[in-house]
Each structure stands twice: as C-alpha cells, then as structure tokens.
Amino acid sequence: MPDAPLPAAVTAEPPAPAGLRIGHVHLKVADIERGLRFWRDAIGLEEQQRYGDQAVFLSAGGYHHHIALNTWESAGGDPPPRGTTGLYHVALLYPDRPSLARALKRLIAHGIALEGASDHGVSEALYLRDPDGNGVELYRDRDPTDWPRDATGRLTMGTRRLDLQALLAEA
Incomplete structure (x- = not known):
C-alpha cells in the first residue's frame, strides 16, 4: 500500500472506544513443546486447547486464550534477525x-x-x-x-x- 494521506472522511472518524482491549496474541514458534515449557511452565499460563501438534491456546483464569502458539508457518524455523520488523x-x-x-x-x-x-x-x-x-x-x-x-x-x-x-x- 503506498504511503498516501488518508481521506478526510477516514481521519474524521472517532477514536477507538476506551474499553478496547487486546484480546489475544498468536505467536509463530518453531516447536510447540519448547514454547509450552516457557509459556505454560515458566510464565504459568494454563493450556486451554490444542490443535494436534500444530497449535496450543493458553490463558490465565480460564479465558479461551490470551496467547496462542502455532507452527503453521514456522515449524523448525529460526527467530527473525534483529533489525527486521515484527x-x-x-x-x-x-x-x-x-x-x-x-x-x-x-x-x-x-x-x-x-x-x-x-x-x-x-x-x-x-x-x-x-x-x-x-x-x-x-x-x-x-x-x-x-x-x-x-x-x-x-x-x-x-x-x-x-x-x-x-x-x-x-x-
């Protein structure tokens, strides 16, 4: 998408509501079990659901998920190098x-x-x-x-x- 100013009608819209929250974050990981040792065991989030060996959903307090880990595009992958976006x-x-x-x-x-x-x-x-x-x-x-x-x-x-x-x- 080119860097162009937004039309006036778009910029005149009211801001997002004060009650807006981040519902959850999906993270691409290289290995589900390694990710679980960190997010579940070290951080303390509770496992809510798994999709086979490709995704797991974790939360605090029984919410459906705050953090999801998946290997859909990242199984065995390397972390992004410093100096890149993300x-x-x-x-x-x-x-x-x-x-x-x-x-x-x-x-x-x-x-x-x-x-x-x-x-x-x-x-x-x-x-x-x-x-x-x-x-x-x-x-x-x-x-x-x-x-x-x-x-x-x-x-x-x-x-x-x-x-x-x-x-x-x-x-």
Missing part, C-alpha cells in the same frame, strides 16, 4: 505487585534470564525473551493516583532500574 514484545499485565513478584520468583526457578527490569513511574516491568526470540514484558501498573506528574498535571514517565530484591520481598 513484534517488539507482548506485555502481560499483572493485577498487583505481589503477583508480579511471584512471576519473578517463577522465572528464577525456571532459569529464565531477564533482559531488563524497569520502574517507569506508572508501572514496574520485567523484560525477557521466549525461546523463539519474541520479546515479553511482565508488568504491573501503579494506581493512577500514584503516577508521577509535573506541576501542570502532565505525566512524567521515565525509566529507572527496578529494585528486584525489593520486588521479590513482596512475593
């Missing part, structure tokens, strides 16, 4: 700090290395990769009343190192 990361939102702390303990128990851990003021986040190189963020939001703001009330998010020992103490 998924940067999928973010899983935890309900509170103790839940995020328990997720960190689980990652440690499964030998999963973190790529980073940040306090963004509005949230606290752990960054890692799944076995297929997909970026994963595990995070919790702070209450909006605790978000950092300047004197005009404008958000002032930033990035500081997250204290992992203090987080683990919450588990």
Whole structure:
C-alpha cells in the first residue's frame, strides 16, 4: 500500500472506544513443546486447547486464550534477525505487585534470564525473551493516583532500574 494521506472522511472518524482491549496474541514458534515449557511452565499460563501438534491456546483464569502458539508457518524455523520488523514484545499485565513478584520468583526457578527490569513511574516491568526470540514484558501498573506528574498535571514517565530484591520481598 503506498504511503498516501488518508481521506478526510477516514481521519474524521472517532477514536477507538476506551474499553478496547487486546484480546489475544498468536505467536509463530518453531516447536510447540519448547514454547509450552516457557509459556505454560515458566510464565504459568494454563493450556486451554490444542490443535494436534500444530497449535496450543493458553490463558490465565480460564479465558479461551490470551496467547496462542502455532507452527503453521514456522515449524523448525529460526527467530527473525534483529533489525527486521515484527513484534517488539507482548506485555502481560499483572493485577498487583505481589503477583508480579511471584512471576519473578517463577522465572528464577525456571532459569529464565531477564533482559531488563524497569520502574517507569506508572508501572514496574520485567523484560525477557521466549525461546523463539519474541520479546515479553511482565508488568504491573501503579494506581493512577500514584503516577508521577509535573506541576501542570502532565505525566512524567521515565525509566529507572527496578529494585528486584525489593520486588521479590513482596512475593
């Protein structure tokens, strides 16, 4: 599709509704069982359904699926090289700090290395990769009343190192 401005009628449409959510993410993986060891065992999602040995659907709390893994176009494949387009990361939102702390303990128990851990003021986040190189963020939001703001009330998010020992103490 060429880079052309959208017609005025399209740009004048109202924005997406505030209740819009990401329902699920499908990830192309090289090996279903390897993916399950990460998403089910290390992250803790529950297996909901399988399509033979080609796809599996996982969720938290019995939802039909938050994450699906499939090998339809990727069985035995390599992760995309850096410097190419694609998924940067999928973010899983935890309900509170103790839940995020328990997720960190689980990652440690499964030998999963973190790529980073940040306090963004509005949230606290752990960054890692799944076995297929997909970026994963595990995070919790702070209450909006605790978000950092300047004197005009404008958000002032930033990035500081997250204290992992203090987080683990919450588990």
